[in-house]
Amino acid sequence: MYYPIGLPKKLKIPVNDGMILSIVCNRDRNLFCILTERAIWIWYNRPCIPLCGIRRSAECLEDYGNNVMMEWRPDSSLLVVATSNSKLLFYSITVDDKLREVYIQNDSPTPGLRRDSAELYTKEKIPPLLMKKVKCVDVRGGISCLVCLRDELMVGCGGGHIQRVRWDGSLHYDYCIDLARVPFCDDQLVMQALPLTTPGVYIVCLEYSPLVGGFATVLSDGRAAFLTASTLQFDPNAVQGIWARDLDDATCAAINHKYRLLAYGREVGEGVVYQVDEATGGLEVTHKLALSSRDYAGEPGPVGFLKWSPDGTVLAMCWTKGGFSLWSVFGSLLTSSLKWDYSEDPRSHPVTISCMGS
Helix, strand or coil, X not given: CCCCCCCCCCCCCCHHHCCEEEXXXXXXXXXXXXXXXXXXXXXXXXXXXXXXXXXCCHHHHHHHCCEEEEEECCCCXXXXXXXXXXXXXXXXXEECCCCCCCXXXXXXXXXXXXXXXXXXXXXXXXXXXXXXXXXXEECCCCEEEEEEECCEEEEEECCCEEEEEECCCCECHHHCEEHHHCCEECCCCCCCCECCCCCCCCEEEEEEECCCCEEEEXXXXXXXXXXXXXXXXXXXXXXXXXXXXXXXXXXXXXXXXXXXXXXXXXXXXXXXXXXXXXXXXCEEEEEEECXXXXXXXXXXXXXXXXXXCCCCCEEEEEECCCCEEEEEXXXXXXXEHHHCCCCCCHHHCCCCCCCCCC
């Protein structure tokens, strides 16, 4: 279980880089990227120190737009940044061979200040990294979401399309997905499945899990679904959508790989967790995440973000109006910042969270 203890650790980010939009760890979780509106920073996890970064110029921002979201390549050799002008900016991550390592620890010449315990030394060498822009790709229809599927990027676009872009920037056209051609139903036993008929609907949130076997999606009209396929390549002709029943105000989604759970945030300030029924293939509600009047008497507002812990035992949920909460995998409330005692100082009011990373 996770419980907040002590004071939070603050990382110093340049204030002139704009709002923090995304914090994403790589697959090994030894690096994480902090994306702001005008800059990209890569930090080492333990110890928590900055390694490299790029602050985009005014000309670059005018040509390509501000940063919006980012994604790592699985081997951490590349990262991609989606911009407000529907561009994908690819950056290479390499190790600087001119330097041995970053932050070399030297002992003090004073005998009383020397470290006698091996626990006081950094176990791993911190690599010196170089980041360089290598490619820019234009995406038609606007970029609404971004997720990595093995050697490709799944890019959610306006008009209900999911484009598949390789890491070299080329478009895998034959495997692009059109939601208008995807059959949707309540479970996989239903003989008749209907495609989307509502015009202008597109995906606003896309989360992938190879263990669950599909994508948790949130549509622009508030409906939520689970996209699965009978092939590992996610052939567009084999993709099927499973509706999350009784859910028409979804805002975000998160997948638990360990317990095979799909969590969705709602406009009413609650969360709902589903599991995939192995018999029917449908989504069944396991529990709901709702604050009682004892926990918080007011209206928390729409759920802004959901994020599972790396071990899959705790779900963090935050609201767009401010505040966050931690829930166990079984739906028990562990803590909520909304019921903390705040003073009249406006700086101590519930903090508004712009992104979460794990």
